[in-house]
Amino acid sequence: MITIAGAGLAGLASALELARAGASVRVYEAGPEIGARSVARYAGGMLAPWCERESAGEEVITLGAGAADWWEAITPVTCRGTLVVAPPRDHAELSRFARRTTGFREVAGTGVDRLEPDLSGRFSRGLFFEREAHLDPRLALQDLVNAATALGVVINPGTAAPDRVDLDCTGIHATLPDLRPVRGEMALLHCPEVTITRTIRLLHPRFPLYLVPRGEGVFMIGATMIESSSTRPVTLRSLSELLGAAFAIHPGFAEASVIETGSGLRPAFPDNLPRLVQRDGTLHLNGLYRHGFLLAPAMAARVARHFIPETSDAHHSECQTA
């Protein structure tokens, strides 16, 4: 029996990978509902390794390129790519983004119009990352629970983990050296007047924004990145920046209803990449930062290889000791 603390994204993905490898698994969740305390609830759910490479190490591609396939086996994944645009006066940002990334093709204004007719005439240039995808984080968490329990994983919500577990996936609640919180804020908009079918990233020197369609006229916009452990609700400053940027993508968002706002603390290590850390007899999977849905599958597979070496190709060096 392998015991896991935390039924968030990292814990559930690890539980599923371990169960697939034949282990019996029990997951303890301190919160009353599975995933209710998980920062993943507020994620964009983007599976966008090539875009993320702009500000992250090569690992986001090597570990994240297979994420869409992994998720597709358990939850609906929208594979329509990412469209990156910038207002005319910030075209330098678009050139910079293009220099730092691969896996896209440049599209002119007419190409933008063809991809997203509602954006017709609004952007004269864009970068299209065709292989990228997105999912609905809350649905994906629920589907992850279903997939894991179908394989016999036992999840105990409302139950504090015992003092010692095999795997700690408690995110920012874990006490690990070098782990820090990076606050993020988001909003959900309901705007049936605007039709956008894929993730849009708006580049802006001060407040870059992504907009992810959730279907049924709902859009998620995010997300701020603040070096803070504050858990207070979204601030007016952040919200006005997010909403202003949404308005810059399409003025139709002026009529949107703001149906939810949220904030959460992403756990991150100094290099902003996830790690497996062995500490006092417990393995920690943590530091997924803003790459939870993108990197959880590959990290969960590493967890499984750690506990069940026969599934491994001898990757024992993947874990470090704290």
Add this chain to the structure above:
Amino acid sequence: MRVYGTEITLPLFLGTAQYPSPAILQDAILSSQCEVVTVSLRRETAGGTGARFWDMLRATGARILPNTAGCHSVQEAVTTAQMARELFATDWIKLEVIGHGDTLQPDVFALVEAARILATDGFKVFPYMNDDLIVGEKLLEAGCQVLMPWGAPIGSGQGLRNPDALRAMRAHFPDTPLIVDAGIGRPSDAVLAMELGMDAVLLNTAVARAGDPVGMARAMALAVETGRLGFAADPIDRRDMAVPSTPVLGLAELM
């Protein structure tokens, strides 16, 4: 450079925002051997909530110069400075009072007022200003002992838009430390600032958003050193006509 009684060897101040990761920021500080880093204090990070990030900065050994980036009024800047003094246990403050959201120009009237309040309260104020001589005089009157004129709008990477104004500042304030703050895009901009006789350069975006921030931090450190040596060595003046570098007189007579 000596500023507020503190000797600073490398004339480069680095901002700490926008880096791909804190690990890269740490490496950039270490690779440049920069001695002073500025940190912005948002309300969001007040109450010690940004502590983990600040601990990483302190671990570099660099001196922390808190700033009031993003403040648009005297009251906001003064409050932020007071919070910063408590959090970072320093009376140094880089004072920014922004006048316009798009250009991020300093509101020099509010700047002078805030500088006076803070200097009276015992702060050692580093004012982010434009390159106006009279504003500089008012800031010195208000109690500042250093001036930080911009080279170009913050984050624009335009370099020094008005080198003549900076030269005039140098001549007008021969004994005041002058630090070019904002606008530097490339190492050559930093060289030019130092060749104009500036005492130091403060920059953030040029390093943080470079493809290789660690490499760029090192390049900037070499650039400020190069420019300083060049200025100290008294460069020659430009001429319109060539002057042969080999002597014209006494050429060997050819048979």
